[in-house]
Amino acid sequence: MKSFVVASLLAAVATVNASPVPTPPGIPSASAAVTQxxxxxVAPYVxxxxxxxxxxxxWITISGTCNTRETVLKRDGTNVVVDSACVSTSGTWFSPYDGATWSxxxxxxIDHMVPLKNAWVSGANAWTTAKRQQFANDIVRPQLWAVTDNVNQAKSDQSPxxxxxxLSSFYCTYAKSWVQVKYYWALKVTSAEKSALTSMLNTC
Structure with a gap:
């Protein structure tokens, strides 16, 4: 699993760091998200x-001394400098959820697009711990986002x-990313969740 994740990360980082706005890999088109x-x-949470x-x-080790958090900080930041332990010592991070920039x-x-508890009540309670670890550290799909800490805390485990x-201007990307994660991991959605996602995709 580790070698697959590292190989996928290297390709993702190469493309993402070319853009000043963080764009985790695997975000589908709006039409693909609608289909997904x-x-x-559709079922109630259990x-x-x-x-x-x-x-x-x-967070698991991704490469060398870098764990998942530090890997995402490097991926989504600008001019990020890390020490020998892979801890970020400088850089800037733009939080697409609220438009804030942090130094x-x-x-x-690091926000889980689909929160861990939401995944649990949507089907992940039946998974093995190994699979849940893969989900919680998924850097191949748009599951992990570097965002303002208090915005992440306000979100908590809530669905859309x-x-x-x-930022309402981010609704489209947010919905596409949420849908992609649930689709890949075969997690359920509630009727209210599906309705909210549909409305958000209509802003694309």
């Missing part, structure tokens, strides 16, 4: 009470029918 959304199973974050191990990595969280990014 239509194919998802919360069995068994969710704990440790069932989705983060300290401590002000940036309960929380949307502060």
């Amino acid at each position: 959304l239509a194919s998802l199973t 919360d069995d009470g068994g969710y704990v974050r440790s069932l989705f191990p983060t 300290a990595a401590s002000d940036v969280d 029918d309960a929380w949307k990014p502060p």
Whole structure:
């Protein structure tokens, strides 16, 4: 798994760092997202009470001394400098959720586009811990985003029918990314979630 992830990351970083605006890999076109959304199973969330974050191990080592968080910070930042432990010591990060720019990595969280608990109640409770680890550290699809820390905290584990990014201009990309993650990982959506995603895709 590790060698596959690293190879995919190298290709993604090469293309992403060419742009000043962070664009994690794997974001589908609007039309593809509409098709993917239509194919998802619609069902209520099933919360069995068994969710704990440790069932989705983060952050794993991606390459050398770099874990998933530091890898995403390097991928999505501009002029990022890291020390020997791969900790970001300088750089700037643009948070597409709210349009803020930060110069300290401590002000940036790595958001799971589809939150871990949302994944749990959407089907990941039936996965192995190894699969949940892959999901929680997925740098191949648009699952991990460097964003303003308090915006990430405000989102928490909410789906798009309960929380949307502060910037409405980002609704299209947000919905396309959310749908892609749920589609690839074969997770369910609720009817309210599907309705909200449909409305957001209509802004594309």
